[in-house]
Amino acid sequence: MSDSPTDVVLDVDSLEKHFGGITAVDGASFGIERGEFTGLIGPNGAGKSTTFNCIAGTLSPSAGTVTFDDTDVTGMEPYQVANQGLVRTFQIARELSEMTVLENLMLAPPGQEGEKLWKAVTPGVRSGVVDQEYDVRERAWEMLEFFDIDHLAREQAGNLSGGQRKLLELARALMTEPEMLLLDEPFAGVNPTLQNKLVEHLHDLIDDGYTVLIVEHDMDVIMNNCERVIVMHQGQILADGTPADIKGDERVIDAYLGGDAE
Ligand SMILES: Nc1ncnc2c1ncn2[C@@H]1O[C@H](COP(=O)(O)OP(=O)(O)OP(=O)(O)O)[C@@H](O)[C@H]1O
Numbered sequence: 250m251s252d253s254p255t256d257v258v259l260d261v262d263s264l265e266k267h268f269g270g271i272t273a274v275d276g277a278s279f280g281i282e283r284g285e286f287t288g289l290i291g292p293n294g295a296g297k298s299t300t301f302n303c304i305a306g307t308l309s310p311s312a313g314t315v316t317f318d319d320t321d322v323t324g325m326e327p328y329q330v331a332n333q334g335l336v337r338t339f340q341i342a343r344e345l346s347e348m349t350v351l352e353n354l355m356l357a358p359p360g361q362e363g364e365k366l367w368k369a370v371t372p373g374v375r376s377g378v379v380d381q382e383y384d385v386r387e388r389a390w391e392m393l394e395f396f397d398i399d400h401l402a403r404e405q406a407g408n409l410s411g412g413q414r415k416l417l418e419l420a421r422a423l424m425t426e427p428e429m430l431l432l433d434e435p436f437a438g439v440n441p442t443l444q445n446k447l448v449e450h451l452h453d454l455i456d457d458g459y460t461v462l463i464v465e466h467d468m469d470v471i472m473n474n475c476e477r478v479i480v481m482h483q484g485q486i487l488a489d490g491t492p493a494d495i496k497g498d499e500r501v502i503d504a505y506l507g508g509d510a511e
Pocket residue numbers: 268271272273274291292293294295296297298299300
């Protein structure tokens with residue numbers, strides 16, 4: 250437990266990321282409290298994805314620090330960040346779409362990071378719950394049941410609808426037993442029924458003590474569900490507060506009504 254009055258689990262301090270002459274993140278600082286459901290919003294190009302990537306280790310920041318659970322994770326590889334309990338969702342790669350849903354849960358997420366991520370959850374690492382193949386299978390079934398997709402266990406992942414695929418991505422991230430989830434546009438391409446279901450599951454996860462940070466373009470979903478909203482604009486934090494605070498913030502209204510809004 251942190252000894253600060255608020256229990257900050259993720260602390261992003263003066264984060265910067267430059268791509269050549271482009272400044273994608275320009276001194277962003279914010280803290281996320283344990284168990285909080287926070288939305289990160291902002292117009293296109295505001296720097297949200299780059300911030301996510303710098304937190305999750307997919308990109309190395311140009312300056313600033315990222316601290317998770319009192320550990321400095323700045324510049325760590327994604328599997329190392331995941332090993333600390335901070336995990337982002339990965340899209341299901343085409344190669345995995347011919348495998349079943351159950352196999353997808355039991356296998357590495359795609360790509361190099363995924364393979365390393367998987368190694369991070371094999372023998373003895375973190376809780377040790379998934380230290381044998383049997384336990385991995387058991388955990389996979391738990392996840393399928395939690396997300397009500399156990400009836401799809403033997404279905405090829407490629408046959409899932411967009412929404413079911415999002416549930417599978419979330420289930421797969423949870424296989425590593427993280428403390429905090431980073432979700433990048435989890436509702437994109439999801440029909441309203443499954444979107445509601447996904448939102449319910451996210452609330453269940455929050456009730457279970459998970460911390461969730463979500464980047465999402467659907468403002469209604471963010472405003473109706475998140476306890477706190479952080480607004481980025483031109484690489485900086487423009488506003489940070491409750492949905493009610495944010496809705497009434499003149500700077501936010503101006504940023505969204507500007508030429509770079511969707
Ligand atoms: N790999 C890269 N190389 C060069 N510029 C980049 C790179 N990644 C992002 N950028 C630039 O950095 C800025 C921030 O981009 P970023 O994708 O982080 O914004 P965003 O808020 O996630 O946008 P969107 O909502 O459209 O996904 C943009 O100007 C973008 O063009």
